[in-house]
Amino acid sequence: MAQPDVLIIGAGLAGICCARQLLKAGVNFRIIEASDAVGGRIRTDRVNGFLLDRGFQVLLTSYPEALENLDYERLGLASFDNGALVRYHGEFYRLVDPWRVRGHFIANLLNPIGSFADKLRIGKLRSHVLRTPLDKIMLAPETTTQQALARRRFSRRITERFFRPFLGGIFLDTKLSVSSRWFEYVFRMFAEGDAALPANGMQAIPEQLAEPLPEGAILFNRRVESIDGTTVTLADGERLRAEKLVVAVEGPEAQRLLHFEKPVLSRECVCYYFAAKEPPVKEPLLVLSGSTRGPINNLAVMDSVQPTYAPKGESLISVTVVGNPSRDESVLRKMVRGQLKRWFGLVVQEWRLVALYRIEHALPVVFPMDRNKPSRIRKDVYAAGDYLATPYIQGAMESGRLAAEALIADMKGPH
Ligand SMILES: Cc1cc2nc3c(=O)[nH]c(=O)nc-3n(C[C@H](O)[C@H](O)[C@H](O)COP(=O)(O)OP(=O)(O)OC[C@H]3O[C@@H](n4cnc5c(N)ncnc54)[C@H](O)[C@@H]3O)c2cc1C
Structure with a gap:
């Protein structure tokens, strides 16, 4: 395998956006990705006709990086109405x-x-x-x-x-x-x-961004075990080398590979998907819990927003629990079902659990929020990822672009 000029570790949004810039600048690169597809934290599973994002997420269409790089029409976006339905004292209120x-x-x-x-x-x-x-x-x-x-x-x-x-x-x-x-x-x-969902699920976003990358530019199912200078050792022992390295993995993994002194802390959540015969809410509105009696924080009837998320005759309800109030799955599930019954009545007994995603590192804790963190970590080694910018789609995309810009400027050297 020919040695590329740049190795990028991670094919999440940050890694892909870095690669897009390198491609434009004619820099030869390869991406090493531990999982089997692009997207990182933005993945969508297809299960019996349902589209299940791995954790409820939305694209905010006014993100500058998204406006610049995505073709919204081809994504087939459908949007939530601006506002929410708030459950408070036994009633739903529209705000x-x-x-x-x-x-x-x-x-x-x-x-x-x-x-x-x-x-x-x-x-x-x-x-x-x-x-x-x-x-x-x-x-x-x-x-x-x-x-x-x-x-x-x-x-x-x-x-x-x-x-x-x-x-x-x-x-x-x-x-x-x-x-x-x-x-x-x-x-x-x-x-x-708007807050929007693509017709093919959230993973369509990283997939569209990765379209221009040359075939074979991403090595899938290859985990980087360690880094030494600009040489990486993979889990199977293989070693790869390049002139420069971009580490575009999630914060805690970046800390492990790059030995940051300060840990990158995580915000976690649990997302349940239920199938129902009838949508409990027909309007494309986010449903919020207006009381502290948990554990549900927010709920969305996905097909009321984007009909492609559920097969004909069925409805898909996503339920988000912020943090993780109980590590015991059966306890938490009972609490969630109890709250849903209080909201929507006995019909909830007929709802079928389709999937649940427990995401330990959903978002990094970033405080203070300083967007001017340098991408260059040490000589020839750069970092990208939402933990370096704003912990969202916008920040991940921006950090990838900034890492590529810093790297390209260093390659050109001082004028
Ligand atoms: C539940 C949830 C809800 C969210 N909600 C929203 C939302 O509504 N709107 C929004 O804008 N953002 C949201 N986000 C945040 C958004 O998804 C992330 O900010 C963004 O996807 C991060 O991209 P990234 O490239 O920085 O990191 P990641 O997506 O984590 O990508 C890192 C990549 O590196 C790979 N990798 C890791 N270690 C190795 C290794 N050792 N070797 C090789 N590869 C490795 C991983 O497999 C992964 O593909 C949400 C995230 C979650 C999980």
């Missing part, structure tokens, strides 16, 4: 973005999810994030999301009943300890674009 979805202004104002003043504050926050350049948002003084909400004088009521489950589901952190920068960035993404 819809009145700037994006017409006809809900009065219902929004009257529901018990927040006060009238809270809803005006949401409007103020919305106009602030829309008129602030994204770079400025990411350089603003940083606190936790919880503190940022308190500073904007949001009441406990709306924080507990709406922001905690909504942002908790996005950040997989119900303590709202995530950076206020990221909170404002994501709020802007929701105000500007």
Whole structure:
């Protein structure tokens, strides 16, 4: 096998986006991937006609990197309505973005999810994030999301009943300890674009990004065991060498391979998929738990948003538990079913569990959130991955591009 100029470890979004830049610059590369396909944390399983993303995820269509690199039409995106259905005290309440979805202004104002003043504050926050350049948002003084909400004088009521489950589901952190920068960035993404699902599942995103890569550029089912300079040793003992190395694996694995001093901590979640004869919610809305009585944080009827996720005559319900309240699977499943029964009644007994995904490293903990972390780790070795940027699709794609740009600049040398 001819020696490439660059070896990239990992075919998640960061690795693929790095490779795309190298390809454009005419740099010869090869990707080594431990699993059997591209996508990393964005994989979709096809089971009896259902599309099961490995953990509930959405594409925010206004991510700058996604807008730049993805063909949305070919992805066949279908979007959630902007807003949520909040379960609170035995009822479902609609909280819809009145700037994006017409006809809900009065219902929004009257529901018990927040006060009238809270809803005006949401409007103020919305106009602030829309008129602030994204770079400025990411350089603003940083606190936790919880503190940022308190500073904007949001009441406990709306924080507990709406922001905690909504942002908790996005950040997989119900303590709202995530950076206020990221909170404002994501709020802007929701105000500007949609939360969408591709027709072939979320894995269609990395697959489309990988399309231009030459055949054979990715070696699948090859795990890198260790790194020495720019030589990598694979699990089967084979050694590969290149001029330069890009380590584009998830944070904890990067720490193992690159011996970072500080550990990369993880946010975890459990995602259940149930099949039902009838969709419990027909509108394309995210369903949130507005009370702290868990364990469910959020739920989505996938085919109410993207019909391709379920076969004809069936409905697919995804249920997300943030963190991991019980390691005992049967205990957690009982708790989840109990909560679903309280929400939707006895019909839940007929729902069939299709799959469950327990994801120990779903998102990295990134605080403070500093997008200017260097991609170059040491001579000829670069790193990419969401843990270096913003822990989301946008950050993973951006970090891959930045690593490639740094590497290409080093190859060219000083002018
Ligand atoms: C449940 C869940 C929900 C999420 N929700 C959203 C969401 O709604 N919106 C959003 O924008 N983002 C979401 N994310 C985050 C998003 O999926 C990630 O930020 C992004 O996919 C990370 O890409 P990455 O390339 O940095 O890392 P990864 O996708 O983890 O890719 C790393 C790759 O490296 C490979 N690898 C690891 N070790 C080795 C080794 N030793 N040798 C060879 N290969 C190796 C892995 O197999 C993997 O393919 C979610 C993630 C999860 C899990």
